Amino acid sequence: MNKKALIAMSGGVDSSVAAFLMKEQGYECIGATMKLYQNDDIVINKEHTCCSLDDVEDARAVAHSMGMDHYVMNFKEHFREQVMDKFVHCYECGITPNPCIDCNRYLKFEYLYQRAQELGMDYVVTGHYAQIVQDETTGRYLLKKAVDASKDQSYVLYSLTQDQLAHTQFPLGGMPKSETRAIAEAHGFVNAKKHDSQDICFVPDGNYAKFIEQHACKTYPEGDFVDVHGNVLGRHKGIIRYTIGQRKGLGLALKEPMYVMDVDIEKNQVVLGRNEDLFSKRLVANDVNLISISHIDAPARVTAKVRYRHTEAPATVNPLPDGKIEVIFDEPQRAITKGQAVVLYDSDIVVGGGTICETEKLY
Incomplete structure (x- = not known):
């Protein structure tokens, strides 16, 4: 009996080629697109974002072209709680989160992994650029960098457990991105030339502060910019707009370049310093x-x-x-x-x- 694989299909070229490679290896594959939010949830009307109708249709079209069943799985509530709410809370606390890590940890490799087990699947497969091997000496599963160093995503996958690694495959980890594109084009995938997503999926315009205020339904008070000695340098527009190392967007006329060194929640202050002070x-x-x-x-x-x-x-x-x-x-x-x-x-x-x-x- 063939092994079964649940393919996490975002609608992009990487997950589509991952599905193709698993089919080529003889796996019985089912495509699954996670519905993480409505475009209304992110307060922006932009068609080509992750989870848009276009993405779902692209994933479905590729799956059907390979004779695969395709399902849309609703994880909106989990995504809101584990990723978007956490994102807002962290910025409110002066912390800079990485929502892609949280999405991988809780959505792809927890909830989707659970769904795969319920469906009797042997593996969850994604289009990540990383590699999984088993250490013959210790028996432990290892996560390794991708062959294509420019696309390596091992950093955002560090939270994978031994059980998850044993039931996960990353078919693209051993090839360069150029080969992935070539496979997609050779087989006429509708998304072969689709651009890679660059921004956080639920903040596609990069305006974090706007998303936070609209998601939390509140605004954040202005406060003081201060230097490391406590001298006031000007007024900031709310602590959620600043993260460590930031220089752009301060809105200050200063004698020398200054960077965000700290966000003091209790005093509602943003501390600025010189670049050399950031190390x-x-x-x-x-x-x-x-x-x-x-x-x-x-x-x-x-x-x-x-x-x-x-x-x-x-x-x-x-x-x-x-x-x-x-x-x-x-x-x-x-x-x-x-x-x-x-x-x-x-x-x-x-x-x-x-x-x-x-x-x-x-x-």
Whole structure:
């Protein structure tokens, strides 16, 4: 009997080619498009966003062209609670979240994974660029970087558990994006030339503050911009509009370039400093998930990333008594930000990661 795979089909070219490759390997495939929100929920009328009618139709068309059943699964309530509400709450607390990580963790690899089990499927398949292999010595499943370094998405997948890794496949992890496009074009997929999405799906115009105010149904009061000594530099337009390292959009005429160093919720202040003041070497992370190893019981050498587009840097990870980890970089890193993930690597293997909850005080 053929193995069965539930393909998470967003309507984009990557998930479509992932479905094609699984079919080519002889899997019995079903396509599933997750309905995460209505366009009204994000207060913008834009057709070509994730979860638009066009995306659903593109996914359905590709699935049907391969003789696959296709279903739309309603996860709107879960997405609102686990991703959009959390996004708003974090900004209200002066924290910068990564909603793509939350979507992968709770939607694709929790709720969709549960649905796959209910349907008797053996695997959940997505169009992510990463690789899963099993360590023959330890038996543990490993998450590895994609062959195409420019498309590698292992950073946003660090929360996968051993059970999830055992029942997940990433068919695109071993090929460059150019090959993915070529396969789609060769087989006449309607989305072969479709652009990759770049923005957060529920904030497609990039206006985070507008989304937060409309989602939360409230506005956020103005306050003071201050320097590291507490001197007032001007007025900000609400703390939700600022994140660590930001320079653009401050609306101030200053003698030198200034960057956001901190957001003080209690005082409703945004602290500004110079670029060189943004560098630090230490962070603490909680909500830790380990993949290549079961625990950290002694200092270990790793490379670490503190943002998706950050270049990983050499560091030492230390275990803390409460299950948290401390990461100390060899060289100072710019704008380490609470709410973002720190992901640890051993060469091309993901050791694990966690959510940054404490950073070195910069002033």
